[in-house]
Amino acid sequence: MKTIKNIGYIITFLGFAFFIGSIFTGTYKVTPDTYHSWIESKGIKSEIFIENTKNEIVNKEMSAWDLSNIILKNAKISNKYLKEQQEIEWNKIIHIKWSKTSKEYIYPLVRKSATGWFINNTFLWFFLTFGLAIIGGLLVFIPDYKLLGPAGIKNNGLFQHSATNRGIIGLLTAFFFVSFYIFLYFFPNLIVNPILAVNGISKALNGNSASQWFLYGFMYCSVMTVFAVRMFIKYRHNKYQMIRTGVVLFFQVAFAFLIPEILVAFNKPWFDFKNAWPLNYTFFFDWNLNTLINSGNLGVFMLVWGIVLTAVIVPVMVYFYGKRWYCSWVCGCGGLAETLGDPYRQLSDKSLFSWKIERWLIHGVLVFATIMTALTLYVYFAEIPSWKELFWGISVYDVQTWYGFFIGSIFSGVIGTGFYPILGNRVWCRFGCPLAAYLGLVQRFKSRFRITTNGGQCISCGNCSTYCEQGIDVRSYAQKGQNIVRSSCVGCGVCSAVCPRGVLKLENGDDTGSSRTEVNDVLLGNDIDLLSMTKKND
Amino acid sequence: MKNIVIIGNGVAGITAARHIRKKSDHKITIISGETKYFFSRTALMYVFMGHMKFEHTQPYENWFWKKNRIDLVQSYVNNVDINTKTLKLDNGETLSYDDLIIATGSKPNKFGWPGQDLKAVTGMYSKQDLDTITEYAKDCKRAVIVGGGLIGIEMAEMLASKNIPVTFLVREASFWNGVLPAQESEMINRHIKEHHIDLRLETNLVEILGDEHGRVKAITTDKGETIECNLVGLTAGVSPNVNFLKDSGIELDRGVLVNRQLETNIPNIYAIGDCAQQHQAIGERRPIEAVWYTGRMMGETVARTICGTPSTYQPGHWFNSAKFLDIEYQTYGWIWAKPRENEARFYWEHKDGKKSIHINYDKNTKEFIGINNFGIRMRHNVFDKWLTEKRTIEHVLEHLKDANFDPEFYAQHESEIIQKFNIENGTSLVTKKKSWKRIFQKA
Numbered sequence: 001m002k003t004i005k006n007i008g009y010i011i012t013f014l015g016f017a018f019f020i021g022s023i024f025t026g027t028y029k030v031t032p033d034t035y036h037s038w039i040e041s042k043g044i045k046s047e048i049f050i051e052n053t054k055n056e057i058v059n060k061e062m063s064a065w066d067l068s069n070i071i072l073k074n075a076k077i078s079n080k081y082l083k084e085q086q087e088i089e090w091n092k093i094i095h096i097k098w099s100k101t102s103k104e105y106i107y108p109l110v111r112k113s114a115t116g117w118f119i120n121n122t123f124l125w126f127f128l129t130f131g132l133a134i135i136g137g138l139l140v141f142i143p144d145y146k147l148l149g150p151a152g153i154k155n156n157g158l159f160q161h162s163a164t165n166r167g168i169i170g171l172l173t174a175f176f177f178v179s180f181y182i183f184l185y186f187f188p189n190l191i192v193n194p195i196l197a198v199n200g201i202s203k204a205l206n207g208n209s210a211s212q213w214f215l216y217g218f219m220y221c222s223v224m225t226v227f228a229v230r231m232f233i234k235y236r237h238n239k240y241q242m243i244r245t246g247v248v249l250f251f252q253v254a255f256a257f258l259i260p261e262i263l264v265a266f267n268k269p270w271f272d273f274k275n276a277w278p279l280n281y282t283f284f285f286d287w288n289l290n291t292l293i294n295s296g297n298l299g300v301f302m303l304v305w306g307i308v309l310t311a312v313i314v315p316v317m318v319y320f321y322g323k324r325w326y327c328s329w330v331c332g333c334g335g336l337a338e339t340l341g342d343p344y345r346q347l348s349d350k351s352l353f354s355w356k357i358e359r360w361l362i363h364g365v366l367v368f369a370t371i372m373t374a375l376t377l378y379v380y381f382a383e384i385p386s387w388k389e390l391f392w393g394i395s396v397y398d399v400q401t402w403y404g405f406f407i408g409s410i411f412s413g414v415i416g417t418g419f420y421p422i423l424g425n426r427v428w429c430r431f432g433c434p435l436a437a438y439l440g441l442v443q444r445f446k447s448r449f450r451i452t453t454n455g456g457q458c459i460s461c462g463n464c465s466t467y468c469e470q471g472i473d474v475r476s477y478a479q480k481g482q483n484i485v486r487s488s489c490v491g492c493g494v495c496s497a498v499c500p501r502g503v504l505k506l507e508n509g510d511d512t513g514s515s516r517t518e519v520n521d522v523l524l525g526n527d528i529d530l531l532s533m534t535k536k537n538d
Numbered sequence: 539m540k541n542i543v544i545i546g547n548g549v550a551g552i553t554a555a556r557h558i559r560k561k562s563d564h565k566i567t568i569i570s571g572e573t574k575y576f577f578s579r580t581a582l583m584y585v586f587m588g589h590m591k592f593e594h595t596q597p598y599e600n601w602f603w604k605k606n607r608i609d610l611v612q613s614y615v616n617n618v619d620i621n622t623k624t625l626k627l628d629n630g631e632t633l634s635y636d637d638l639i640i641a642t643g644s645k646p647n648k649f650g651w652p653g654q655d656l657k658a659v660t661g662m663y664s665k666q667d668l669d670t671i672t673e674y675a676k677d678c679k680r681a682v683i684v685g686g687g688l689i690g691i692e693m694a695e696m697l698a699s700k701n702i703p704v705t706f707l708v709r710e711a712s713f714w715n716g717v718l719p720a721q722e723s724e725m726i727n728r729h730i731k732e733h734h735i736d737l738r739l740e741t742n743l744v745e746i747l748g749d750e751h752g753r754v755k756a757i758t759t760d761k762g763e764t765i766e767c768n769l770v771g772l773t774a775g776v777s778p779n780v781n782f783l784k785d786s787g788i789e790l791d792r793g794v795l796v797n798r799q800l801e802t803n804i805p806n807i808y809a810i811g812d813c814a815q816q817h818q819a820i821g822e823r824r825p826i827e828a829v830w831y832t833g834r835m836m837g838e839t840v841a842r843t844i845c846g847t848p849s850t851y852q853p854g855h856w857f858n859s860a861k862f863l864d865i866e867y868q869t870y871g872w873i874w875a876k877p878r879e880n881e882a883r884f885y886w887e888h889k890d891g892k893k894s895i896h897i898n899y900d901k902n903t904k905e906f907i908g909i910n911n912f913g914i915r916m917r918h919n920v921f922d923k924w925l926t927e928k929r930t931i932e933h934v935l936e937h938l939k940d941a942n943f944d945p946e947f948y949a950q951h952e953s954e955i956i957q958k959f960n961i962e963n964g965t966s967l968v969t970k971k972k973s974w975k976r977i978f979q980k981a
Contacts, residue, residue, distance in 0.1 A: 150732055152864030156699045157588035237864070239947040346590075351599060454943055455918025457859050457868065459830040460549065461581035466594045475597055479834075496945050498589075500861040502868055502915035505943050510974040520919050522981075525835030525853055 001143040008139025015132030022129075022193035023183075027061040028113040038109045046092040049078035061115070068106050068189050072096070075105075099186050099405060107189040107212070118193045122200035129197045130222060137226035144233050151237035153498050155346075155467070163421070164343050170421035178418035185409045188212035205258075206265030217257045220336065224252055227339035234342075240493045240506075244328060248335040256332045269295050271302050274330050277310045278369040279435035281403060286380050314435075315442045321508055322449025323439035324491020331435075333428055336417065337469065338492060341425025345469035345494065348424030354471055358431050358488065365407055366437035372396075372403050407432065426469040430488055440487030448508040450516050451484035451495065453477060455523035458503045464495035478503050481524045483517055540564045542844065543625065543635035545615050549830060550811025551641035552576045553837025554844075559606050561845040566607070567633065569625070571614035573665050575600060580830060582668045583692045586675075587699045592665075618786040620804050637844055640783070640794055640802075640809040641837070644776035644828050646689075651772075653746030657753040659770040662693045671696070671769070674753075678702050678768040682757050684743045685774030686713050688860050691726075693771040694735050695863050705736040705765055707743055709774075719875055719896055721885050722910055726862045728891060733863050746770055776828055778813040791815050793826050798850045800840045808843070810836035820853060822872050829858060855925040856908070857918060865892055870921035871908030873898035881907065884931065884962070886955045888913070895955065899931040906934045914951065915943035917977065926981040932967055935959055939972040 030038075035058050039050060052074045057067060075094040082092055094105070118125055148154040163169040183191045188211075195215045202210035202218075210218075228249045235241035251274055260270045269291050277283040283306050292299040317325045327334045379386055379396045386396045416428025429436050443449060451474070458481070464474035470488045474495045477484045484504075496504040509516065542558060544551040547570035555566050581595040603610055613627040618638070625633045646661025648654045658674040660667050671693075675681075681697045683690050686708030694704045710716060713730065715723040730737045742760040749755040756766045778793035789795045789803040793815030800808045809815075811833035816825045835853055842849040859868040873896055877883055882901045887894040893913030899906050906929050909921065920941040924934055934941075938952045952969045960967055 150729075150864050153589075155587075155589040159591050160588040238945065239949070240945040243947050452943075454915070455922065456831045456835075456857065457918055459580040459859075460578040460597050461584065462578055462590060462594045462597065463581070463584060466590050479597060493945060500866065501859040502866050502943060505915070505945060507946070510978065520922075522854055523918055523922055524838075525831070525851075526838060 001146045005140055005143045005147065008136045008141075008143075010136070011132050012136030012140060015129055015134075015136055018132070019129040019194055019197070022118065022197075023064075023190055026064065026114065026118050026193045027116050028064055028067050028110055028192075029059065029061045029115045030057045030067070030109060030113045032058055034109065034112045038112070041108070042105055044094065045089075046078040046082065046094060048081055049074050049094065052077065064110050064190055064192055067110055067113070068102065071106050071109070072101065075101070099409075102187045102189050103185070103212075107192075110189040110192050111195070111209070111211075114192050114196060118196045119199070122196065126197050126200060129194065130218075134222055134226055138229060141226070141230040141233060144230070145236075148234070153500075154234065155498070158343070158346055164346070166347065166422055170344075174419055174421040177420065178414055181409075181414040181418050184212055184216055185413060191215075202261075205261045208264065214261070217261075220332070221253050221257050224249055224335055224339045227342065231339060231342060235497065238493075238497050241497060244493065245338065247329050248331075248338060251330045252332050252335045255330075268298055269302065272332075273302075273305065274309075275332070276314055276326070276435055277306065278366065278373065278438065279331070279333070279433055280306070281369055281372070281408060281434075284373050284376050284380075285400065286376070286386055289380065314439060318439050318442040318449075319447050320449075322447055322489070322491050322506075323436070323443045324449070324489070324493075324506070326439060327429060327436060327490035328492045333412065333416070333433065334490060337420075337425040337429060341417075341420050341469070344420045344425045346424070346466050347422065348426060348430070348469050348471040350465050350468070350471050350473050352473075355473075358471070361431045362433065362437045362440075362488075365411075365432050366434040368403060368407065369434040372399050375399055407434075424469055424471070426471075426490070429490060430470050436488070436490070443489070444485065444487035448510065448516075449491065450507065450509060451489065452505045452507055452509070453481055453483050454501075454503045454505070455520060456481060456525065457501050459501055461500060463498040463500065464504060467494050467498045469494070474504070481519045481521075485517055540636040540844070541634065542566050542637045542639065543633060544568045544639040544641055545625070546570060546641035546643055546811070546813075547573070547576045547610070548579065548641060548643045548811060548833060549576075550643075550833035550837045551639065553834045554639055554641065554810060554841045555608050555837075556606070557838050557841030558844055559608060561841060564637075564844070565609075567609040567611060567635075569611045569613055569615055569627070569633070571612065571628070574610055574612045575603070577665070579663070582662070582665070583696050586668060586672060586696045615782055617782055618788065618807075620787050620807065623806075636806060638807045639840060639844075640780075640788075640807065640813060641811045641833075642779045642782075642813045643833075644812040645779040646772055647685075647775045647777055648772055649774065651684075651743055651746060653748055653754065653757075654772065656746055656748045656770075657751070658768060659746055659754050659772065661772050661776075662689050662696075663776065671771075674769045675700060675702060680705065680765070680767045681769040681771065682707060682743075682765055682767045683771040683773055684757075685772065686710060687773060687775060688714075689776075690771070690773035691730070691862055693773055694730070695733075697769070697771075698733055698735055702769075703734075703736065705738060705767070706730065707738050707741045707759065709740070709742055711740050713737070713739075715875055717875055719873065719883070719885075719910070721887065722867075722894060722896060722912055723875075725887070725891060725894060725912060726865065729863055729865055776812070778815065778826060780813050799843055799848055800836055800851055801843075808840045810840050820851070821856075823853065823856060827853075831857075855922050857922070865913050866915065867910065867912050868916055869908065869910045870916065870918065871898070871906065871925050873908035873910050884959055886951075886958050888951060893951070897931055897934065904930040904932060906931050909934075917941045917943045920977060923979070923981040931959075932965065936967050936970050937976065939969055940977050942972070 053071060056070050075096055079093055082089060158164045195210050195212055198215050198218045199210045202208055202214045228245050231245040232242060255274045256272050260272055264270050282288050292303040328338055375396045389395050411432045412428045419427055458478040460475055460479045462475050464478060468474050469492060470490060472486050472489060474484055491506055493506050496506055542564050544555055547568050551568055555568055558564055558566055575596050577595040578597060581590060584590040585592050585595060613629045616626045616628050618625055623635055646663050660670045680703045682705045683694050684707045694706050697704045712723040713726045744758045744760050746754055747756045754770050756764050757770060758764050780790055780794055783790060788807060793813050794802055794809035795817055796802055796809050796814045797817060800810055802809055812828040819825045832853055836851055839849050839851045856872055857870045880900055881898055884897045896910040898908045906924055935956050956967050956969050
């Protein structure tokens with residue numbers, strides 16, 4: 001069994017090695033056709049840029065790095081030249097920004113110009129990357145069924161292992177995650193070979209070539225599936241965990257991946273029916289509203305559904321079941337956190353200080369998202385172009401860009417997922433997600449959900465707090481016999497699972513006000529009469 | 539403002555300190571030689587197993603003590619002078635008090651076995667014990683645990699989690715059968731073996747043999763067997779840690795003798811937690827209760843007394859819990875290893891052999907006396923209410939769904955349980971649906 005696991009590690013690493021290594025290889029050849037349609041679609045008008053790049057790249061084989069650098073270099077040369085002229089022709093200037101130029105200008109050209117082995121051997125290439133990584137991953141986790149011993153809580157060695165206790169393996173993993181997100185969000189022009197690994201699948205699904213987002217979606221689903229298998233083995237004694245993991249995986253694969261891709265195959269907008277505003281912050285952006293309105297009945301249904309989801313379904317469901325129905329049963333971010341992130345849940349910070357930061361940050365993001373959306377809708381209905389200055393030299397487009405960059409990319413992706421092995425698996429959900437903040441407010445003030453503390457059984461061991469991915473100090477409530485009613489609780493159920501004394505139970509009880517938070521003093525050795533006597537004497 | 543000194547920073551002493559601070563402005567000093575900050579002793583095993591770091595066992599962050607004006611002194615107390623109201627610490631300092639709370643807990647029992655003080659022979663009680671085990675587990679080829687109780691099985695689990703072969707010597711014919719009825723005890727025997735722990739029942743330790751470095755190298759048993767090992771755990775129970783009070787004038791038996799107000803024979807001196815011994819046992823409870831929650835309750839009680847509301851220690855109906863490897867155990871009310879004259883039993887075990895409930899009730903009145911539940915969680919407040927209301931076993935079985943505390947979606951066994959009872963007793967009880975109203979109803 002141990003041998004199978006080790007072979008699994010080797011196969012997985014091979015898959016990843018091919019995946020990462022492919023970034024440094026492969027050739028790209030820009031054909032004249034590709035070149036011209038690219039110049040046209042990007043609206044490039046600088047003659048000097050066109051002349052130079054045409055000479056340097058068209059019909060030449062080179063690496064993605066060289067191709068990208070030549071374009072960047074010539075854009076700079078062109079800009080410099082134009083700015084030296086007496087009269088500057090602003091419409092010929094190519095605006096260069098590290099976070100945009102690569103993905104918006106360079107990527108489309110590079111993506112179209114891939115040649116050679118990777119594009120001709122789609123299925124072998126898929127097998128060498130995803131195939132090996134998935135098979136290897138399964139070989140790593142399935143032997144745990146025997147290796148971990150009889151079913152039960154087996155967190156043995158988590159705080160003594162480099163991968164799960166911020167050791168060197170953890171740091172390297174974080175480095176890999178962060179790098180991946182930076183390439184994905186800002187430099188997709190350099191990961192065209194990895195994208196080609198799923199080209200065949202994309203074409204089979206909806207006839208289109210794979211984009212970086214298709215790669216991300218496919219990778220997301222694969223990672224979740226492999227780690228869901230790990231969850232199924234680890235928590236096979238715990239039905240709540242089994243069902244929850246199955247459901248959250250289903251929602252990711254079906255709602256965030258298959259359905260939207262199939263919609264595209266039928267020329268409908270890419271739409272994730274479970275992604276609610278304000279997590280889905282682009283929902284009210286003009287381009288999205290216009291797309292939906294122009295997509296017939298289905299588009300209008302999507303628009304209405306999106307609004308109803310946020311305004312009615314989300315709060316009503318939180319009232320009955322707590323925010324867990326979304327955060328750890330449906331949401332994609334939650335799904336990844338509960339599968340890939342599970343080995344890191346113990347790394348979340350439990351201090352009072354981090355709770356303070358959490359409340360400022362997450363509600364700050366909610367306010368930011370709300371203001372941004374309000375401005376967006378204002379200019380939409382007032383028919384003001386979104387690039388037009390609104391106040392202090394700022395346009396709505398600027399606000400949207402900042403949000404997209406700082407919150408949408410950096411916070412939720414690079415930090416939220418990239419830092420799993422350092423800050424724990426729910427960084428985004430705990431500190432940043434505006435939808436979680438909204439759900440949390442409902443959960444805290446008007447919901448039937450609570451984690452019930454079982455009378456006086458708590459022994460303050462601290463397993464619950466340690467394994468709370470949201471950094472809730474569960475023990476501080478349990479040892480006082482108090483139920484846990486906290487806005488941040490996503491109801492993953494792991495506190496209850498790791499409790500050695502059967503103290504915690506997630507439940508949706510009566511909402512009779514006091515029953516949710518009341519402490520039963522008799523069970524704690526404090527006779528009620530005696531207490532009232534104390535109060536009189538005070 | 540009184541000057542209150544607490545000896546011991548376990549759950550009893552800390553709870554007392556916290557509640558005195560809540561109710562008053564008294565000066566509070568806590569003395570402990572073991573660690574500076576309060577930690578949860580029950581979690582030490584998880585630190586060894588790598589489930590937690592030591593800091594996770596500390597329920598309060600380090601700034602908590604200063605903020606609440608609770609002074610911490612890390613030292614052992616050598617003796618107590620009741621006349622001058624002073625303590626002598628092992629660092630040479632003296633400390634005076636107005637009120638003294640003794641909360642020194644327990645120490646592992648050692649029964650004078652030859653070799654019991656060798657290196658790598660240890661109890662599993664204190665932070666220091668944990669450090670010892672961690673140190674000697676590194677190159678341990680086999681460990682022997684002596685004593686089949688709650689700490690013994692925890693220590694076996696700890697070492698087994700590191701793939702160290704463990705031999706588990708148990709004096710009794712079945713694991714913990716002085717407390718558990720035969721069926722449950724047998725279930726745990728099986729589970730211990732399932733974990734590949736070498737369980738030796740009815741086997742006693744005779745001698746611990748050392749090597750040339752003074753470290754254990756083997757033990758011998760009363761079956762004439764010599765077992766080579768590099769680590770020995772002595773887990774044959776604990777007793778109150780009160781030796782330093784011997785000549786103080788404070789009345790001792792096995793522990794510090796206290797009345798229901800937790801007062802000793804000396805005014806202004808109280809004892810709480812594992813080290814306190816009731817003159818008269820409370821109900822069926824033992825005079826010395828080395829249980830987590832009783833320490834906490836005594837701490838709260840003594841805090842009220844010291845802050846001007848003399849209060850009686852009222853632990854209420856007996857309850858407890860534990861975890862044997864993967865099997866959780868809870869108990870409410872009393873169910874002895876062997877039924878008493880007036881008692882009848884009802885036992886149900888799931889076919890997987892890892893879940894069971896065992897109910898003790900009065901033969902004649904059918905009054906519910908107590909329950910052991912293994913592998914199924916039960917609601918404390920519901921059983922406490924049933925005990926107070928003196929409900930019958932029929933009532934308990936019919937309303938068992940109210941008491942179920944297992945996580946959502948877990949298989950429910952109430953109908954199977956009640957069916958077995960009906961067959962055995964010729965009754966026709968039916969399970970009632972779970973009712974939130976009943977669950978929240980006060981006794």
